[in-house]
Amino acid sequence: DAKTTQPNSMESNEEEPVHLPCNHSTISGTDYIHWYRQLPSQGPEYVIHGLTSNVNNRMASLAIAEDRKSSTLILHRATLRDAAVYYCIRNSGNTPLVFGKGTRLSVIA
Amino acid sequence: DAGVIQSPRHEVTEMGQEVTLRCKPISGHNSLFWYRQTMMRGLELLIYFNNNVPIDDSGMPEDRFSAKMPNASFSTLKIQPSEPRDSAVYFCASSETGPMNTEAFFGQGTRLTVV
Numbered sequence: 732d733a734k735t736t737q738p739n740s741m742e743s744n745e746e747e748p749v750h751l752p753c754n755h756s757t758i759s760g761t762d763y764i765h766w767y768r769q770l771p772s773q774g775p776e777y778v779i780h781g782l783t784s785n786v787n788n789r790m791a792s793l794a795i796a797e798d799r800k801s802s803t804l805i806l807h808r809a810t811l812r813d814a815a816v817y818y819c820i821r822n823s824g825n826t827p828l829v830f831g832k833g834t835r836l837s838v839i840a
Numbered sequence: 841d842a843g844v845i846q847s848p849r850h851e852v853t854e855m856g857q858e859v860t861l862r863c864k865p866i867s868g869h870n871s872l873f874w875y876r877q878t879m880m881r882g883l884e885l886l887i888y889f890n891n892n893v894p895i896d897d898s899g900m901p902e903d904r905f906s907a908k909m910p911n912a913s914f915s916t917l918k919i920q921p922s923e924p925r926d927s928a929v930y931f932c933a934s935s936e937t938g939p940m941n942t943e944a945f946f947g948q949g950t951r952l953t954v955v
Contacts, residue, residue: 767944774844774931774946775883818883825937827873827896828944830883 734758735819740835743809751804751834753819758799762823766793766804767830768815775818775830778804814838844947846932852953858920861950864913865934873933873944874907874917883931889915922954 736754743749755764766778779786779793781802786793792805806813818833845864853859865872874886887897889909897907904923909915919926929951935944 774933774949775944776946777943780943825890827885827888829885830875832882 734821734829735831737817737819737831737834739832740837742837742839743806745811745838745840746808749806749809749813749836751806751817751819751836752801753803754801755819755821756800758821759823762821764793764795764799764802765820765822765828766791767818767820767828768813769818769833770812770815778817809836809838811838811840844932844934844945846930846947846950848950849948850951850953852955853922855923855954856921857954858918859922859926859952859954861917861930861932861952863915863917863932863947865915865932866945867913869934869936869945870912871935871937871944872909872915873935874915875931875933875946876928877931877949878928886917886930919952922952924954927952927954 763780763782765780767775768778769775779788779791781793781795794803814837816833816835818830820828844866847862870891873888875883876886877883886899887907888895892909905919907917929949931946931949933944933946936942
């Protein structure tokens with residue numbers, strides 16, 4: 732049970748920002764929110780993670796709602812290489828990541 | 841570091857044969873995970889180790905599956921005997937502590953086909 736809800740698919744134009752939503756309404760106070768992505772024919776790769784505050788790194792930004800029941804992964808300028816399945820994962824304690832179905836992002840040139 | 845290294849990248853075997861998948865985690869990482877990915881079931885956790893000790897193998901589908909981690913730099917996943925429904929991509933991942941707030945690194949996977 733991934734315990735998060737994401738749209739099955741999204742589409743974006745190249746060079747446009749992309750906002751990938753994730754619902755985790757039953758999140759507990761100690762759960763982190765992780766985002767991973769899986770490019771075609773590759774293993775998943777880490778994108779970003781956070782607990783309460785918004786987070787930025789070279790790949791993306793993570794905006795976490797004040798009540799922590801939802802979050803949004805923001806790709807500031809989508810490129811063709813960003814086409815992948817994006818997984819939003821809530822994780823509590825020292826336990827492994829549990830992947831759901833994720834959101835398949837298509838980027839149109 | 842070269843990242844998590846899995847071998848072989850591709851394996852085709854006949855039903856009933858033994859299959860051994862190998863994983864070399866990133867040096868210094870103390871958690872190792874085996875996942876399986878199929879179109880139908882997505883990414884499933886099979887087993888994970890912490891400091892070379894199996895912590896949770898509840899995801900291992902059957903007794904035909906076994907995993908070992910004899911030392912910090914090597915792990916194997918064995919299927920004996922293999923069946924066509926075992927066909928999948930098997931991923932190994934490692935992380936520095938647990939995955940709660942640290943990054944997990946995945947290998948390129950082993951694509952297993954059982955005919």
